[in-house]
Amino acid sequence: MSRTIRVLLAEDQSMVREALAALLGLEDDIEVVAQVARGDEVLDAARAHAVDVALLDIEMPGATGIEAAGQVHRELPGVKLVVLTTFGRPGYLRSAMEAGADAFLVKDAPAAQLAAAVRKVLAGERVIDPTLAAAALAEGANPLTDREREVLRAAADGATNAELAAALHLSRGTVRNYLSTAIQKLAVRNRAEAVSIAREKGWL
Amino acid sequence: MSRTIRVLLAEDQSMVREALAALLGLEDDIEVVAQVARGDEVLDAARAHAVDVALLDIEMPGATGIEAAGQVHRELPGVKLVVLTTFGRPGYLRSAMEAGADAFLVKDAPAAQLAAAVRKVLAGERVIDPTLAAAALAEGANPLTDREREVLRAAADGATNAELAAALHLSRGTVRNYLSTAIQKLAVRNRAEAVSIAREKGWL
């Protein structure tokens, strides 16, 4: 019998984080040795506590779980990465895997899968919801360029073209062109719909 | 010493729900006797399991936790109601209290407050985050009329005026007028911003 698995838990909502810790605490072979509430605290904590597995929520202040996964993957390649998220957005899955994640779980899944995933990634397996994987493959990659994404993201809360132009140091016309191409690529009819679709797919 | 407190847990994300159950299971005087994932299953489950306290998430399929709270409050007035939510939107707090909730907790709060709130509501106390209560009082009630809210909600994912008119059986002009008044009431400059603000305040 080997020693217990040392887990880091990163999730911004205290109640959920501590509840997940309680859940994992019921397992004999798993120990939650560190908890953080921000994406930009993950790397330091992972190093300081010599963790085996990092469990990362995507939606966090400071840095997203995906960004944090990338950092840990580069700096501490021995640490296994489990990305946990509310939304099963195919785009999220894709970027999580590109960032070096070993497992991708949605919070909709039964709780038992959490401990199971921790054990599996440590055994070298990859854990991905098959339905989600199929969806990610079916819809292909994010068609938007960096700039288009940036403009769309900035437009998400209702800024006008002039405000966008000022904020991004572009001309009004360029902003309109980016939004126009984004609208065409997403096959919708206006920026609001484009934001809505991009968000849903995890492309934003 | 009295018998254990019988709790119903309503939350759509299995992993979070089971984790919260694990957390409450650590308390000697609390027993989670029922779990549901949909708002429209709350009332039946509360009746069937003779629960003392119902713990309700707001964002759920079928019916929101607030709607479910209203049903339980009317049908089973003896059941105490704790509303639990991701977003500390003042508008949510207001409508939860109007629906008869005894406690309002945000998932950002420390996990210990959950069990504490369950015990307090059973003792007849009301539990509300003071900061949130102040915010709710400071910003006043939802200024939008039913129709304005309806139109704004329908416009949220980027539908055009013509589509809104068709969907809501109104004329294009009327839709524009509703959106226009909503925009003025929220003191913003376009519909997208209005959606963004209304959502943030829990008015949508």
Add this chain to the structure above:
DNA sequence: GGCACCCCGTGACATCTGTCATGTCCCACC
């Protein structure tokens, strides 16, 4: 070197949005 693709810009044009004035109908309240 040619080619594709992204970045950034302009100007013209049609359409969509948001505002305003104005009106009717119905309901609630005093």
Add this chain to the structure above:
DNA sequence: GGTGGGACATGACAGATGTCACGGGGTGCC
């Protein structure tokens, strides 16, 4: 019975938005 307010509508108008055609510059690939 008057007054207010919400629901619904129209028409006119300015300004914002989306499309299109057209440029230039840069990078990377064959």
